[in-house]
Amino acid sequence: MRRLVLAAAVLLALPCAPAIAQTRIPEAALRQAAQLREQALADDTGWKVTESLTTEIGPRIAGSEADARAVAWAKAKFEQLGFDKVWTEPVTFPKWERRAEKAEVLGAHAQPLTITALGGSPGGTVQGEVVRFADLAALQAAPDGSLAGKIAFVDYQMTASRDGKDYGNGGAIRSRGPSAAIRKGAIGYVMRSAGTDSHRVPHTGITRFDEGLAPVPAAALSVPDANQLARLVERGPTRIRIALDCGWDGQATSYNVIGEITGREKPKEVVVIGGHLDSWDLGTGAVDDAAGVGITMAAGHLIGQLGQAPKRTIRVVAFANEEQGLYGGKAYAEAHGKDAADMKRHQIGAESDFGAGRIYAFNTGSANPAASREATAQIAQALAPLGIEYQPGKGGPGPDISPIAAKGAAWAWLAQDGSDYFHLHHTADDTLDKIDPKALAQNVAAYTVFAYLAAEAEGDFGSEFKAVTPPQE
Amino acid sequence: MRRLVLAAAVLLALPCAPAIAQTRIPEAALRQAAQLREQALADDTGWKVTESLTTEIGPRIAGSEADARAVAWAKAKFEQLGFDKVWTEPVTFPKWERRAEKAEVLGAHAQPLTITALGGSPGGTVQGEVVRFADLAALQAAPDGSLAGKIAFVDYQMTASRDGKDYGNGGAIRSRGPSAAIRKGAIGYVMRSAGTDSHRVPHTGITRFDEGLAPVPAAALSVPDANQLARLVERGPTRIRIALDCGWDGQATSYNVIGEITGREKPKEVVVIGGHLDSWDLGTGAVDDAAGVGITMAAGHLIGQLGQAPKRTIRVVAFANEEQGLYGGKAYAEAHGKDAADMKRHQIGAESDFGAGRIYAFNTGSANPAASREATAQIAQALAPLGIEYQPGKGGPGPDISPIAAKGAAWAWLAQDGSDYFHLHHTADDTLDKIDPKALAQNVAAYTVFAYLAAEAEGDFGSEFKAVTPPQE
Numbered sequence A, B: 001m002r003r004l005v006l007a008a009a010v011l012l013a014l015p016c017a018p019a020i021a022q023t024r025i026p027e028a029a030l031r032q033a034a035q036l037r038e039q040a041l042a043d044d045t046g047w048k049v050t051e052s053l054t055t056e057i058g059p060r061i062a063g064s065e066a067d068a069r070a071v072a073w074a075k076a077k078f079e080q081l082g083f084d085k086v087w088t089e090p091v092t093f094p095k096w097e098r099r100a101e102k103a104e105v106l107g108a109h110a111q112p113l114t115i116t117a118l119g120g121s122p123g124g125t126v127q128g129e130v131v132r133f134a135d136l137a138a139l140q141a142a143p144d145g146s147l148a149g150k151i152a153f154v155d156y157q158m159t160a161s162r163d164g165k166d167y168g169n170g171g172a173i174r175s176r177g178p179s180a181a182i183r184k185g186a187i188g189y190v191m192r193s194a195g196t197d198s199h200r201v202p203h204t205g206i207t208r209f210d211e212g213l214a215p216v217p218a219a220a221l222s223v224p225d226a227n228q229l230a231r232l233v234e235r236g237p238t239r240i241r242i243a244l245d246c247g248w249d250g251q252a253t254s255y256n257v258i259g260e261i262t263g264r265e266k267p268k269e270v271v272v273i274g275g276h277l278d279s280w281d282l283g284t285g286a287v288d289d290a291a292g293v294g295i296t297m298a299a300g301h302l303i304g305q306l307g308q309a310p311k312r313t314i315r316v317v318a319f320a321n322e323e324q325g326l327y328g329g330k331a332y333a334e335a336h337g338k339d340a341a342d343m344k345r346h347q348i349g350a351e352s353d354f355g356a357g358r359i360y361a362f363n364t365g366s367a368n369p370a371a372s373r374e375a376t377a378q379i380a381q382a383l384a385p386l387g388i389e390y391q392p393g394k395g396g397p398g399p400d401i402s403p404i405a406a407k408g409a410a411w412a413w414l415a416q417d418g419s420d421y422f423h424l425h426h427t428a429d430d431t432l433d434k435i436d437p438k439a440l441a442q443n444v445a446a447y448t449v450f451a452y453l454a455a456e457a458e459g460d461f462g463s464e465f466k467a468v469t470p471p472q473e
Helices: A002-013 A027-041 A045-057 A065-080 A136-140 A167-183 A223-235 A286-304 A327-336 A340-345 A369-386 A402-406 A437-456 B002-013 B027-041 B045-057 B065-080 B136-140 B167-183 B223-235 B286-304 B327-336 B340-345 B369-386 B402-406 B437-456
Strands: A085-105 A111-113 A115-117 A124-133 A151-154 A188-192 A218-221 A239-261 A266-276 A312-319 A346-351 A359-365 A411-416 B085-105 B111-113 B115-117 B124-133 B151-154 B188-192 B218-221 B239-261 B266-276 B312-319 B346-351 B359-365 B411-416
Touching: A027 A286, A027 A369, A027 A437, A045 A065, A045 A286, A045 A437, A045 B223, A065 A085, A065 A239, A065 A286, A085 A115, A085 A218, A085 A327, A111 A223, A115 A239, A124 A136, A124 A188, A124 A223, A136 A151, A136 A167, A151 A167, A151 A223, A167 A188, A167 A218, A188 A223, A188 A239, A218 A223, A223 B045, A239 A286, A239 A327, A266 A286, A266 A340, A266 A437, A286 A312, A286 A437, A312 A327, A312 A437, A327 A402, A340 A346, A346 A402, A346 A437, A359 A369, A359 A437, A369 A437, A411 A437, B027 B286, B027 B369, B027 B437, B045 B065, B045 B286, B045 B437, B065 B085, B065 B239, B065 B286, B085 B115, B085 B218, B085 B327, B111 B223, B115 B239, B124 B136, B124 B188, B124 B223, B136 B151, B136 B167, B151 B167, B151 B223, B167 B188, B167 B218, B188 B223, B188 B239, B218 B223, B239 B286, B239 B327, B266 B286, B266 B340, B266 B437, B286 B312, B286 B437, B312 B327, B312 B437, B327 B402, B340 B346, B346 B402, B346 B437, B359 B369, B359 B437, B369 B437, B411 B437
Parallel strands: A124 A151, A151 A188, A188 A218, A266 A312, A266 A346, A346 A411, B124 B151, B151 B188, B188 B218, B266 B312, B266 B346, B346 B411
Antiparallel strands: A085 A111, A085 A239, A115 A218, A124 A239, A239 A312, A359 A411, B085 B111, B085 B239, B115 B218, B124 B239, B239 B312, B359 B411
């Protein structure tokens, strides 16, 4: 077995690869990357940055005063970490605020319920009988008008897994459930949190109301509260009251904060890595996404400390307002993905936004993945000592990279172990103590190796401009 | 080894024991207990009672409307479970209410802090610089007046263990910390929760202000918030604001709810088991102490279902207001421990109030433990198949049994595994999902075996009246 694997590795490394002109990474760069990898594992910059953001700023919902402080923090942090160029780019979006929220069971079993408004919910107080649905399809199948004067309760329990795939269900219940409920006549909407924990910390997250519908108060119950409400509904008709004080309040402007380590040969070509700077307001946004900011700032910093700059520029972006609709990522794609020349300048991009668990898999993608297959395999080999597996054909771009990837930019996928991500995601429990410094350092090592090698490659990863029709909303 | 053990067992069972007249349990009762034990392990009454109380009533702070509903619930539940006599006994106490609570860091690192008022705290809003102390001794050692205008922060992290012994420290910081802080001039008091979890669920619990001191707002931070505040204080002077809306509001009367399975031979002699009916207001009081109510109601029920009643009466007590000062236990001792005749009627007592973890140890105690050594060993032997170890010389009475034990009643100790008890204790996270039904059934089996055998014993466990000087407060 071992012999066969070695033979395959030799084949991949052959200079005279078949038809396609292969992107390759020079031997010297691979040696340098191996050193960087070990150095990053022993370095605590990623931890310190994450600690600083979560401690000094704490919760930083987009458009808030704390968000503005986070922008100033990020700028100062890039400068302290020795980035060559640091700047901000404006990102404008509607501002949503949570002020207070309360829910209770009425009647014979009167008791409080722990809830949190979904982002985008209007304020208001409603009370009515609860109608429970096992999942979104069950709600969608309810007869029209059947929820008149009632409160819909979608009671789907998400399952934890390394790749967090059940968030497909949990996220859809959050984003599409309220509109489905309104169509059936509901005056309010509650859901079992899209989460995998068992604590009294409900999971918020953005929801959207379809055009033409009058929004109703929409909230998530903590998992134990959803269990409780399900038991009460099982016993008989159950009325609850939801009182939300929250809502949209004009427009706000925040900023993508960008730091660069300038490339020595092709300074205008960039490897983009980043995380998002904003968080929800309930926790201190540690796994979502101070960790991503910390990991990628530290990777840029470590590359910047080398005696010789990398061939291309390393651009680290702390994206604005990811949580409410990828506003930072969209603004970035708008500003930096205008045409073919813009796109050619993007060697490849990757965002860290799935917590701080160890990275277990790697891949890259583009419209033309064949061209960079060899370089991808070389990077994978440099990542392998970190316990990272090359998974060709798998993955996709991170959230804030997806808008520019949709325009043709190549992307890399560094898959984090998300087994406990949905214990914490969008809750008050998303705090620094949930991060394992060693796992964080492994992430920094992986991003450092990836970004450095992508910047040193001879050839590109297949970025190619395509005009994109903006999604219909 | 095995031979030796058997020989010892035979010796213990010898009718002609040495000097002391030994309490003994007849063979037929031991056989019956073995059957009851297996039956209880397969029975879900304890679970159903616990589920019913936590679901239908939910949080039930003493003196609240929910507490009154809990009293009615307990009475009805005893009746449903076939107890022969069911009644209530009034318990009067000062009523404390929590209405709202909020805290925040002020200034450059402005952010909310998750806190909860300690029971007994006055309301009020204070703001000032935080002075951190590693433990209660450090606070007590601070110079007089050194906290003038400041907020004391005692930042002791409790350690989890099976017997929960570090609650000695955590509990003292809660009960004695506020008064110590006031003596140094503090205008407010915060503590790291007396807890072992890492969630945003602060731990409440009663505190007391020493006579002659003007109470100040006193609250507990969740463990992650205490971490956060400690990091901020480490960075430099940190000001916080605490706003509590809570306080004492006159007197309230609740009830000890009592159910009996009447004894066939000595109906006036009682084996008392129980839990407490009240809970704190944050969670649904599942491990503290619906489980105790469920375990002991189920044990009484199972004994009551036997074809033949036990020799003595099994009395199950759902005690009122344990949380704020053992009011139910004290009222019980007052009503049922007036004199030697009263005390002689108390064969032995045990309360389940340390969660729902498996019982791992057993012992009994009294002023005259030698008299019941044989019966205790016999009960221990009947409990051994449940994984319970006989630990002579260890343990003590449960909280609500302690007032009557102080007057001379014999007590039993059925030690529960409390490794995760202080993850949940007095928090919003104390909900039904934290209880393992199998562990709960093991508890029911243990209480059933113990109560039945104590009721069947020939002889007593050493109860003997002593006049008690009420504790000075």
